[in-house]
Amino acid sequence: MRPRSITLTGNELEIMKIVWRLERATVRDVYEELLKERKIAYTTVMTMMKVLEQKGHLKRSAEDKAHVYQPSESRLKVVGSMVTEFLNRVFDGSAAPLLAHLVDQKHITREELAQIAKVRSEPTGKK
Amino acid sequence: MRPRSITLTGNELEIMKIVWRLERATVRDVYEELLKERKIAYTTVMTMMKVLEQKGHLKRSAEDKAHVYQPSESRLKVVGSMVTEFLNRVFDGSAAPLLAHLVDQKHITREELAQIAKVRSEPTGKK
DNA sequence: TCTTGCATACTAATTAATTAGTATGCGGCC
DNA sequence: GGCCGCATACTAATTAATTAGTATGCAAGA
Structure with missing residues (x-):
């Protein structure tokens, strides 16, 4: 069924x-x-x-x-599980190939990517 | 139907x-x-x-x-359209929030992100 | 040649998903 | 008070998706 x-x-x-x-x-x-x-x-x-x-x-x-x-649940939580499910189903859980697709298909620019990496890796210095 | x-x-x-x-x-x-x-x-x-x-x-x-x-078609092409469809359906086409989810859920590290941005933005200098 | 294995074509059953109509009730307005 | 609009509950129809059984044929080995 x-x-x-x-x-x-x-x-x-x-x-x-x-x-x-x-x-x-x-x-x-x-x-x-x-x-x-x-x-x-x-x-x-x-x-x-x-x-x-x-x-x-x-x-x-x-x-x-x-x-x-x-x-019942936050958008963040539900959408988060959708992302995980998609990642597992389509890319066997590896995010890197997904990233590659996003860049190749110009859904995101290298600059945006670098910016997000920057913001997230150096959040003002602490924690 | x-x-x-x-x-x-x-x-x-x-x-x-x-x-x-x-x-x-x-x-x-x-x-x-x-x-x-x-x-x-x-x-x-x-x-x-x-x-x-x-x-x-x-x-x-x-x-x-x-x-x-x-x-009939390459994996790259089919999976690419799946990514686009997912992006449109879930994030109204914006890749940035998807990226945020990937990072927050630790599907990808800031380092990997930075690396991909680097590789893709500086391919040895020329085209 | 007859059987056996494997292959395809056809059939079928079940549930999800999508869309909407019908029945019915309740609270106001004329 | 009866009709109107809106709300819910119930019913229903259609197709996709998933899973697999049955019928049948062909080729090769015993």
Whole structure:
């Protein structure tokens, strides 16, 4: 049988991004945001948010008339695990080849790379 | 309806990695390799390779008794597009936040980062 | 020649993912 | 009070993904 995807699928991530940005949102809030990008039915959003709740990515609280959803985990944490999963799946865990791709495909310049290395390796001197 | 995934799925990538490595392979070749990792049926591998052929990732030639498969595109190209797709989907196309994750999660050290920046920005002096 | 092994083609079953319609209830406004 | 808008719950349809069984054929060895 088909295993449920460990990480977020494309559309699930799209919704999570909105909820992370709004911090707390109703189905309607997310629906309105998504409408800016593409045609979608209100109930479709509801279904997807219910799935996200079942998967543990969203917490629901029946506050007012409409339920309010909030992220269960920080964007940093979730996206971090997505990065790790991608790295393992595509590059067997080695980041260097990924870096090479980023540079070769000009997603990042050598200067930016050097700058990040600099900032991170010399954070004012201590710790 | 559900759209077919643009990029390779987990298992498809697993197979493509093997074929890229072997350069040319029969279903049995791939099957043997996969068996080293996990239990899987021969026909399952065949089905997946047929799908990969339909998707245009593998070319098939009925050489001898068994069909021989070869990659349609280089690993570099396919993986490159996977990187781009991931970057767009997760980070809206910005590589910097991805870099930050790689460093924060210690997938790569500041030293490695600096080294890659150096190698790539000063290739002996000329082009 | 008959069996055996391996190969392919075809069939099939299950669950995830995506999208949305239908049923139904509740709180206001006319 | 009844209708309207919005909300949720339930139902549903379609295709992808994953896994593998069955049917069948061919070639080589006993």
